[in-house]
Amino acid sequence: MDTNWLYVLLQKSTADPLERLKLGNVILNEVSQRKVSPHPKLVNDFLDVMSGWLTGSNFKVSTIGLEILDAALRTSPDVLASYYFDRCSVLIERMGDAKVQVREMAINLCLQLAYLENSSPVMLLDRLCVPGTGFQHKQWLVKVGSLNILREFLSSSFALVIQQAITLIPQLCRLTNDPNSEVRDVSTQCLIDLMVYGGKPIVAKIAATRLINEQKMATLLQRYQTTVATRGDLPPKHTITMETTPAQPSRNSLLRRSLRSPAKIIHPSASTTSFTSSARLSTPPRPTTTAAQSLSLAPQTPSPLSLPSPSGGQMSRSRDLTRSSLRAPAGISISRYRSSSCAPAAQCAITLDDFKKSFTAVPKTTIYSNHDIREKLELANLVLRNANEDWSKRANQLKLIRSIIINCDENIDRSLLISIINELADALEFSIRDLRSQIVREAAVTCSFLFETFGMEVKNVAECVLPAALAQVAVSTKVIASSAATLTVFIVQKIQTRQIFTTLSELSSSKAKEQRRQLAVVLETLIASWDLKSKQPILKQIAQLVQNAICDADGETRVAGRKAFAKLEQLHGTTADLIFRELDPAKQKMLRDGVSSSSSSLNSDRDNNNQKQQPNQQNISQKFLSQRSASAVDKSIQLSVKPQTTAIPSRPTAMPMNNRLPKSSTSTSFSAVRSSGYGQNQSTTPNRAKTPSDGFAGSSPHYTNGNNNNKSSSSSPSTSTHQTPIQRVASNLGSSSFVASLTQEQANCLQNAMNTAKDEMSKNNEDDEFLLDEIRKTPPKEVPRSYNNSPFKPSNLDSSVHRSYNNNSPFRPSSGSVGSGSNGSVQSIEHILKACTSSSLNEKRDAIVNLNQVITDPNLCQLECKNIGDTLSRLLAEGNNTLIISILDTISIFIKFQYKKLDNWLKLALGKLFAKMGADALPNVKSALSSTQKMFLTTFDPTFQLKAVCDFMCDPVHLLSPKSRLALLEYICLLFEEIWPEDPRCLERQTHLDTPYTRAAIRKMFAWMFDPRIGAILMPACERLVCALFALNAADFTMIFGELPSECRDWAYRILQLNGQQNNQKPIEKEKERFISNNNYKPCPLDNEEIEKPIMKTTYSTYESTRKEYSQTERIATENQYSTPPPPDYRTSTAHLAKNHVDQAAYIRNQLDAIRDFEKADKLNEAMANLHGMMCEGSFTLWNQFFDELLDSIYQILSTFSQSIRKKLALRILQKMCTAQATKLFDSTEIAISKVLQCACTSDDNTMGVAAEDCLRILASHLPLTRVVLISRRILSQDDDDQRGVLILKMLTRMFQDIDIEELHLIVNDVAPCFVTAYESMSSTVRKCAVFGLVALVQRVGMQRMEPHLRTLNASKLNLIDLYVGRAKSSESGASSN
Incomplete structure (x- = not known):
């Protein structure tokens, strides 16, 4: 083992x-x-x-530990499973972690262990039912996690x-009365799930417990009935027997499932959040392949999920508690299959063609009668419902269903x-x-065949299987995901009901x-395949x-959403306009670029201009797409094509387009601005030559002979192209009754005005012209004489909107605008802000x-400053x-x-x-x-x-x-503490602070x-902040804190006492000595520079007047004259040691x-001050390295009788240690409390x-409750020290x-006799404390619970006790009413 x-x-x-x-x-x-x-x-x-x-x-160590346990369980489940169950309590405790990620990882690991x-x-x-853990844990987060696991088991x-x-059931009923609202909600939902899945016997059993009051029970029944009536993803109905019968399988048989039937545990429909790549739990983990493998091995007609995710094969799973609370992860990294021949590839994906080929790839079945069909389909229904049945038999039954339908003759009753x-829906x-x-694939093929064959006649089956198919889309097994995705496409194509949508x-x-x-993929299918009658009531929801x-x-x-938008625009243009209007400019640009690239091939053969006559078109388009500045465009090219003013639509469509203005040009709708290309760079678009009827008859003889072969987008290619001048102009302006009523001269004047406006907007050559929310107003140009007499002349044509500048201002632009681009062009403030x-x-x-x-111009008006400030705020928030850095410098x-x-x-x-x-x-x-803050x-x-x-601090928004x-x-502390000595513009001493906004901020x-x-x-x-506020104005400090709750006042008093801030003013030298001796927090100036604080502080108004009169040298001399150097022994900051463990240890x-x-x-x-x-x-x-050693030193300090050692500081260090590492003090609870009592009783300091x-x-709030109560009883019963x-x-x-x-109910019998x-006692102080303790007990547990002890x-x-209890209740009611 050593090796x-x-x-x-x-x-x-x-x-x-x-x-x-690192080791993890x-x-x-x-x-x-x-x-x-x-x-x-x-x-x-x-x-x-x-x-x-x-x-x-x-937190990070706990996370890596859970990841290791998950990976080990996936690679060695047969070795580690039993060991994991022995240490399940550790995972249960982690379900109550403060970090959401740790909680979810612990829950998912428990679920993986169960499956x-x-x-x-x-x-x-x-394990979860053991007393003190799981459902009975004292931590509410553990209860919530246990309940979510139970909900998962109920659904799967x-x-x-x-x-x-x-x-x-009794425990769940008690949890509905838990003090925590989230526990109550989850337990209620758990009961509802149990009622839904179990039916009326479970409802009766819950009601029979009588642990839920009538009102809550009525609410439960109402939610149960609503769930049964509305949810479409309920599992099959189970026949539940309350008592164990001989027909039921034994529990041991359920615990030891057969290896040949891995699909016995039916997983829920919704996916869950997983910290690894997820997969189905009953099959070997199968990672997705890389993009290159998918492209090379996938069939020609891929399904919507035949390509892998760009995340490299690790698909995140989300938790949908409305369908299924949690899902156990069983994914595995692709590294397991690097050298294995069983690595899955993209060829495992199922496509539409595969489905259609599989429709008839079934064994032939002979059908004799209607009774024969019923028997065979009922048998298939029973086999498919049995989770313990062999998977091959279930797959054969699915094929049998298709074979029965294929081999039915005319004698079979279709109804x-x-x-x-x-009836096979469930x-x-x-x-x-x-x-x-294999089961999922055959089921998806069978369902698709049913929808393809019967259509709306089997809509009940479609509505039943669609939620399950959508849930399977998110799994990492390619066959399951692609089969489910293809099934959803068939459902949306063939079944057009409101429930499907x-x-x-x-x-x-x-x-x-x-x-x-x-969802985006099937939306495109829905928009294209559903009839207008079915789509019209839900068109707004489709658009959303x-x-x-x-x-x-x-x-x-x-990408799929943009394709759906193109289809929606093609069939429902008005609805597409509404979507386009609500999108931000970047999304609008994507729609234009994406649709134009997809439809360019459709428009190329209908464009009258020769591609060779526009050599710069492709290059400029590339600059636009690569986000180059529009100022880089060659102005000579711009001038050469300037007369060609026709622009392409800013959002192209998939329909054939012409090069004239769209028909909706005269409309005030947003589609006119969006499709007419206001401000578009004309050199980047295919253009047509203007005819004399377009308003440029006298501009240049080169354009007098226009091309008359242009076709309108509204006319068919086979129709005649000959049009009269009025017809040509009217076709450009639209076909509304208003345009039809115009004379030829009026139509020409209106067309000329629109062309002139577009010429003016095209002069700036902006890349992001679509960001302009209104047409820029420019100085008028010379217009045709006929237009001056036209009734359609706009009223604002001769007006130009420019900001007025002072003629003496050095920042005054020569043309009413400021700023210059990279090519030297003058830009306005509006233009610059739009470009930002x-x-x-x-x-x-x-x-x-x-x-x-x-922004350096002193003549900027209030509105311009507001617009600039709003733009800078948005830039700062973008991240x-x-x-x-450039943005912060600009703000400064x-x-x-x-x-x-x-x-x-x-x-x-x-x-x-x-x-x-x-x-x-x-x-x-x-x-x-920091510089900007300064x-x-x-x-x-x-x-x-x-x-x-x-105001910002109290703003709830x-x-x-x-x-x-x-x-x-x-920042507020800096305002109070005069942290910037070179510019003492901070609050004066005795500044009025008792204001409503200050009170609200406190x-x-x-x-x-x-x-x-x-x-x-x-x-x-x-x-x-409290210390600085007290130092600034003690009187207002007292008024503000006088109206705060008692715990806030007590805390502030202790902080002031610890930091040496007393009400009486002492000489400066003594004040500094006491501040140094008692202060545990000594602010370090920025950048570790020594700051000289003047005793005679300069006020804001004085500073404003003297700053202009005195030179810097005189001011520095004045400050030095009245300044006192800071104490040399101020503690320096140690924040830099947090991540430098070597220096920190030293x-x-x-x-x-x-x-x-x-x-x-x-x-x-x-040294104690430094550690604190x-x-x-x-x-x-x-x-972990220094806790024990530091704790031993603190105990020795608390035990010493020396009065020169600051034992109060040692007590504060002990508090910090208990708050940070409470578990390390569990074993020494009695010692810690005894040391604190010894320190308090042997000290001569009254504040100790x-x-x-x-x-x-x-200590009492962090250490084990039983030990605290035990030592308290021992001290109160044995010690005579008051x-x-x-x-x-x-x-x-x-x-x-x-x-x-x-917890209080558990210890009442132990502590109440001690207080009685x-x-x-003979001591009045002890009696007073005992009364307060008994009053607190009566308030929390009630007089009935305390009556035996009193x-x-x-x-x-x-x-006396009743009097104090009444006062406490009245004060609480008064505080709540206020």
């Missing part, structure tokens, strides 16, 4: 998380390709190591788990045959859901990209589904460069890492020059900045963000900044990530801080060495009791308010 590869790797396992990650990747790679040795000691060692990884606190060949869901349910293996499910076929749906690929529309929100892709497919995250789904939203990266980069020149320049006009923009800009600062970024990006701080009025930040919230809080801060998910991240910033070792030296109290206190600072900053990560109370509260008793009573009282009600005994008290003491 085994796994044994060698396991010997390298350490406690270092980084080393575990090596083990995962090996265990995915090699089997694990069956040696018992090796397997036990392997699982012990993995269990240690799972129980650790590192092994020699395993069963019954065995896993046995109902016959196996029915007896256990019936036993669990009888169709009725019997409809059996066929059962076969479609099967795990055996409803089932399809449910896939729009599926998490499986394969299902969404197949097509739009969702176009905007999908998957590339292949978007371009999808072209080069275009956007050029626009940002031009914008830097524009483009390539341009982010914009603020510097235009900050007086940006009051309304400040709130939005700060929000985008905080969101960006909360995201992971490179060091250079972080530096740029520009905000040093430019805007600090009071206005505070209001903007507080904006949701920030935890790191973004941290950035926001630190309440919001506490809501964030008390959130258990993010409170640890925000705690240091909240402490810093630093911690030095501090621990200093802590052991009790003779040097100063160094010991400094590391824990506050999150840079202490080597817990407060610190001890906080520490005891943390101080220790008071601390224990306060600890228990706090614990009563924090723990769950079920303490109520009889009988020994006299009437006066009971009245």
